[in-house]
Amino acid sequence: MIPVRRSIWHEPRPADAPPIGRLDRLLVGAFAVAVVVEGIVRSDVAWRPLVTVLALTLVPALLWRRGRPLVAALIGWGVAGLLSILQLTTPAGDLDLYSMLAVLILLYSLVRWGSGREIVVGTAFVTVVVALGMYASAAGWADLFGGIVLLLLVVALAAVFRYRADLWQRQQREIRTQERVALARELHDTVAHHVSAIAVQAQAGGVVAGIQPEKAVEVLAAIESEASRTLAEMRSMVRVLREEEAAAFSPQLGVADLPALAHADTKPVVEVSLEGSLTRLARPVDAALYRLAQESLTNAVRHARGATRVGIDVRREGDAVRLRVCDDGRTEPGPVPEPGFGLLGMTERAQLLGGSLSAGPGPEGGWVVEAVLPAEVRA
Known part of the structure; x- marks a missing residue:
């Protein structure tokens, strides 16, 4: 169990978190409208102005849920915990808005986009808030069981999507690695072919220089051309390779x-x-x-x-x-x-x-x- 906990604790954030987009703004706008409408029409909610204002503090949290998932979760679930404390200290009636279910989105985002440390800290905080809320609302066993199942489903769904995205990225990296290995083999063959030609021409040039010195210039020009072409191909191939790979010498088909x-x-x-x-x-x-x-x-x-x-x-x-x-x-x-x-x-x-x-x-x-x-x- 200790290695598992350590691996979760040191898990980095996913690198593919998308920026805030149009759908995020639409989500925030719909949530804000729902909170205001519910605060107006629900007469069974005590302290409606205060509860409505507290619920609206989730607006920035929903926008930060991918960039700063722990901060967003602490804000959203902190509001839920504050409402539970008010419920305990003041027998004023129901203080819950249905719109506050948006905190489940923040829990999902915490597990999906947070680092290992953020997930551990955030889920521990959520667990405390949920326990406090269950106690404040005097929930029965059926409600307690249903609430726990819902939270676990949200966490499991986020973990599944996180794992699938990580698997996809690893497969993508494997594809790139395989292609770079193949290109490294081709680079090996390219260098071997051209350097062999340069060596042969240089040997021939040594013989020609002694018999026909005037033709040595032609041999040197051919060596220069072959070397320049080899250098150009080497630069282009090495530019896309990031790590050394062993390559077997085998002829390449064309x-x-x-x-x-x-x-x-x-x-x-x-x-x-x-x-x-x-x-x-x-x-x-x-x-x-x-x-x-x-x-x-x-x-x-x-x-x-x-x-x-x-x-x-x-x-x-x-x-x-x-x-x-x-x-x-x-x-x-x-x-x-x-x-x-x-x-x-x-x-x-x-x-x-x-x-x-x-x-x-x-x-x-x-x-x-x-x-x-x-x-x-x-x-």
Whole structure:
């Protein structure tokens, strides 16, 4: 039990807390109107002006519930505790407004957006206030049980959403890590290829310099060109890598290997079309195009319903290369589903190289994946 308590105590705040938006202001406005209306029409509430003013102090708390969840919870539940104390000290009648149920939102926000320390301190405070309120209202066993169940449901719901968001972020980080590992392997191959070429040219230059000194200038120019290209690709790749990864030396497939994916003897038929100058692409771009096409083809074969054809089209468009993979499968009507982790990984790879990727239903049916990458990676 001790390690669990320590892990909860040191739990940081979630990093994805959204800022105050239009829906938050609408919520606060609706709450304020409800409090004022209830304070006017409910004749069974004692000290209605005081109770109404105290309830309106929850307005800033509702706005702070994500940015400062502990402060918001202390304000909201502190008001509830103050009303319970007044209920005990003054037999003036009922002091509760139905609008005060908004404190449940503050409890949810505390567990969903607070740090571990804030959750421990805040829930302890809420527990004291709830016990005080139950005692002040002389609640029976049924009301006590119902109240406890409601609070536990709110806490459980907040914990579930917090865990799901944390799991999603960890999966996103895993996708980025995998893509960076793949890019590190490609960087390894790029450096090995170019440095080997530079070494061979340098050895040849040493021989040529002794026989034909006038040709040594051409050899040096070729070495300079190869070294500059290598340095540009290294800079672009290292810029997106954040930590060292071990990489195995293995040849990378590229655009020239895409025709091997085509086949006409099975369903769906795969057709590959290559247009434009695609022979002098940067090696990271060349490998990325193959990987994106291969992943898109795999998704089409697995998920496209009733597909009979999958087309892979790669063409050079100025300083960019466009990849388009489309199928003729059936698409279900309705909103476009959320992208899976495979598609998110493809998008991450394209963006790391300075490009973009989009996927969705095609205008004539089927599913279309389209990526645009720079032909030369930025230095």
